Amino acid sequence: MTRVKRGSVARKRRKNILKLASGFQGAHSTIFRTGNQQIIKALASSYRDRGKRKRDFRRLWITRINAAARNNGVSYTKFIRHLYKNQVSSNRKVLAQIAIFDTNSFSTILKKLSSGESIRYRNFSPEFYSGEVRTP
Known part of the structure; x- marks a missing residue:
């Protein structure tokens, strides 16, 4: 069987791995063995x-929703139970954003859910949906 010299292939492999480790500190970015371990x-x-x-x-979203719900006198678990009971399909990310950026709408949602009314999104305040981003 003929001898296989792996010089160029091995060099290319090591070079590619060290390229991945280029931002690492110390020997991790220059020495192949430690760089490979860090990769x-x-x-x-x-x-x-x-x-x-x-x-x-x-x-984080659950914590924010819980804080906003407790400001309105309802616990998080009761709020989520009302959502499921009234078949409101909204995720926690959107609810957390409403709770932070539009507290009036969030309190309106809570009141309507606890009273058993149906919720339509067009009843919420229009500035939340106008594309403006307000910081609290």
């Missing part, structure tokens, strides 16, 4: 944290 660790962390980011945002 493997970084890719594993990014995969894990993509799921964690989704969980963290959901927790």
Whole structure:
């Protein structure tokens, strides 16, 4: 069997891996072995944290909705139960934005849900849907 010299292939592979590690500090960006270990660790962390980011945002939205609901005298669980009971399909991200940027509409939603009225989105204040972004 003939001898295979891997010089150019191995160099290209190492060069590509070190290119991925270009922003790392110290030897992690210049030495192949440590750079390769850090790349493997970084890719594993990014995969894990993509799921964690989704969980963290959901927790944040729930916290914001809970705070706004408690300002109106209702707990988060009762508010969500009223949403399901009245078949309102709105996600927590949108509800959290309404709770922060348009507190009057959020309190209107709470009052209508607790009284059992049907909710139509056109009854909310128009400045929330006009495209303006107001900071609290």
